[in-house]
Amino acid sequence: MSIPIQFSTPNQADLASDASNPKRQHYRVLIVDDDDVIREGLVGYLENYHEAAYDLTVEASPSPQDARQKLAESRFDLVITDINMPGEDGFSLIQFIKQHYPDTRTAMITAYKVEDYVRNAKKTGVFNIIAKTAPFNFEELSSVVTNLLEPASAFGIETYMDPQCKLSQVIIKNSEDIMVAFNALQTFLGGTSIANPNDLLTAVIEAITNAVYHVAKLPNGALKYEKGQPIDQLEESEYVYIYYGQDLERIGIAIVDQGGRITADEILYWLDRNISGTGLMDTHGRGVYLIHRLVDRVLINIAPGQRTEIIILDYLNHLYSANKPIYINQL
Template structure:
């Protein structure tokens, strides 16, 4: 079996020799050149499985070589060799299509890990003709709208490099699913995908959660603990709701990303980490930067490439396929026949605004299955909030269909919570009036006994 080939482009002789020796010990066939013109000749005469290029070369820049390789030899991953701390050059290289970057002085262990990951990617690109991973994306991202086709295409491109990706979009659009697909379709798929909700970790525990700690480093630290970065070693760390990070933690996160190393609390030495960073939030991160609530340097570091996931109202044509998929999932989970939407129910869904996006559609259909008589869902079973109208005739806020029971919705309460509170109050009152006879309560509410049982369980009513 022939050796895999690597091209090293650097005008420093010591760097060329170091990489040639290190990669040679990994049983790779290495060519090393010192200029753009020599690199162009080498690329024209031989196919390479991986390239390394310095940023500054005597007759040009590594940036133009990255662009050349990305356009002309797309199956060949290319990594930038950059001066220590030169974050701007690294970011520009990633945007131009680089797979990753290596800082001088070169850390041999990090270099070896990068090479192994890159060579996996090279093999996958050669085997991509069958399109198996694209099919996987199609299977899990439901919809054929132009917006979703664009998202699929972008995911496919992003899975081929190691650039940090910022996934923007409203709550409920499926940002975590997009992050998982970027991970699963790339060379890091065998590694762990570690999602973390940054808003769910108490501020005082964040450093320990992200970087780990050593036994005895603080009260309660009874044993060594690895952090999220170590848990994601060789894989992907997904920072959901990254806007919720406090400023002191943003500084530490920035250093970990730039240095590709973490220091556990109480530890003396930094631990190298090989982790790809994906992040997401439903907030306007750029606006938070302007307000001084999010560090600009961290924003540029995690937002090398931005992927926007469209809200459901921008792809209404996908609603029928999404609804069918969700109903089939609910049927599988419950062991019951799949629900069927009547034409009036489907029309109601297609015309609804969906402020809660796909997550809201899931909740609506789950509730409708509990409310429906049999397996057929009618428009009334959906219990869609009705939109109010202002005096000038324009559309106002969405108000739950059951709002007459408790007045109008409060703007500071999330719609889903507001509806749940109404349902809980109404069911508790009906139970009290029926002296906790569930059959009588269901009759009083005008719902099936099965629907009442479902709601009691969902709402936690004992």
């Protein structure tokens, strides 16, 4: 499926001012896609428009077979491959890369429904699947590339918002603060032009509740709190932080816990169970799926044992609502 890709000519003066610096990190990226328009468009954008504090060399392959040859000849830091291609699909190529080039990071891209590939993503260990949308979200592509090449940069909602955006904060220190957060976010969303504020609010409260009740654990590994029980005072290390704001294009909300207990594998496991229907009777694990379905974009950043950050983005024009990508960044 071909998605039209359009972008204007870059400002040559701006490009010249960002000339290669010998101290800058240099990465090599390989794009694998049998669609000439998509492949050339992605390469052209990353070569001419991708703004980053590092340098990038981008190559392209029209097939997994050609990609294997390029991988044998040169080192690549990141491979982004289409899923559906003649002869061999992207998952087979990813398995080959993980076996023979374990230090090469990988991501997938597809014009088809991302949810159809969650089970294969879980089996293959693919934590990022980019959705080909019309119009194509190049800003999102830039974020994914940077997050994969330099994972620590994925953290912080300010990374995904306009630099001029002012963020508000709520800190959850006890169970009553969940309602404080609910009221603050309800007031905030009521002042925006977002089409489905109730869906977004439902997703956010689900994420907040999970962060409060499903993160803190006892020494034996059991959950410290039962969902819904009153909590007079959380330990300081159990505080949950909420940041939210709006720029000209999107609503951004981040929910940050200090546990870092969930893993990328677990997220894909619960997504798969709920997408396939096998998890309909589960009493746990539906939160990630609910958030995924209700908002335009959700990014889950995990620093194991330190923090988990759920970043929710909802676009005011809803241009990118049709196909939901999967973005999980784990240090």
